[in-house]
Amino acid sequence: MVKEALVGLNCRPGRLYVDGTVGEGGHAAAILDCSGPDGQLWGLDRDPAALKAAAARLARHTSRFQLFHQSYCQLGDLLAAAHLEGVAGILRDLGLSSRQLQTSQRGFSFWGDEPLDMRFNPENGESVTAAQLLNSAPEAELARIFYEYGQEPRSRRLARVIARTRRRQPFRTTQQLVDVMKQAMGPGWRRGRLHPATRVFQALRIAVNREMEEIATFLEQVPGWLEVGGRLVVIAYHSLEDRLVKEKMAAWDRAGVMARLTRKPLTPTPEEVAGNPRARSAKMRIAEKINPANREEAHVS
DSSP states (O other), X not given: OHHHHXXXXXXXXXXXXXETTOTTSHHHHHHHHHTTTTOEEEEEXXXXXXXXXXXXXXXXXXGGEEEESSOGGGHHHHHHHTTOOOEEEEEEEOXXXXXXXXXXXXXXXXSSOOBSOOOSOTTOTTSOOHHHHHHHSOHHHHHHHHHXXXXXXXXXXXXXXXXXXXXXXXXXXXXHHHHHHHHHHOTTTTOSSSOTHHHHHHHHHHHHTTHHHHHXXXXXXXXXXXXXXXXXXXEEOSHHHHHHHHHHHHHHHHHTSEEEOOSSOBOOOHHHHHHOGGGGGOEEEEEEEOOGGGOOOOOOX
């Protein structure tokens, strides 16, 4: 949804935009192209490998971008250090990149056999890995994580089997977890379009990286990081994330802080989904910071 993101940001030359999860730099490159010849971009990411990939992709833009190994929740610190009051636009793509799934070797994917890490920032020694969470969290807490973050209907059964299994052998790899899930779900474990490990792996990733807490913290601060007329564009792939964004944008709109420009979320075209099936669940929402003394209603189709 690159074109939609550029329209949503109202991307123009000579302005400063922020990509809060720059990933491999796809959206960032498009923003720099659109805001040329003198637009600027800041890219933030907790994943050091993603920043290296983004730096290589954006190299042709030379001095027009800066990359930061920080969470998007720390944007306020960067603005203060640069003595800036706000930016023209902030993009947040909450999805997992193909590189993280396919080559990170951190256990984001259930197709191979990798260490159960799942941290976006593996250099953060203070955060627990997925293996540590599986091996130490109370059974009831695991069931809550699987149900709340993964919407897994068999959450209690899975948590019970995991708790029983870890007493014999601690979890270390993705294949161990998939094998235990097969055991817990029985002969019909592979029924349905969605791989049964999808929900549990998603839930563990969200819990390990405290993604819901990060999004909530970010949304509380966004209005203070945008200049009047500045836009926020959020692309969510999980219903919990999208609900947080939807409710916060509605609250801003009612309070006259930011105008909600998308009453209903924008979704990918059939052509985009055909080229990238993982985009099928994407929902884009857009809001604009307004001057309370001169509020105007605006909407994006």
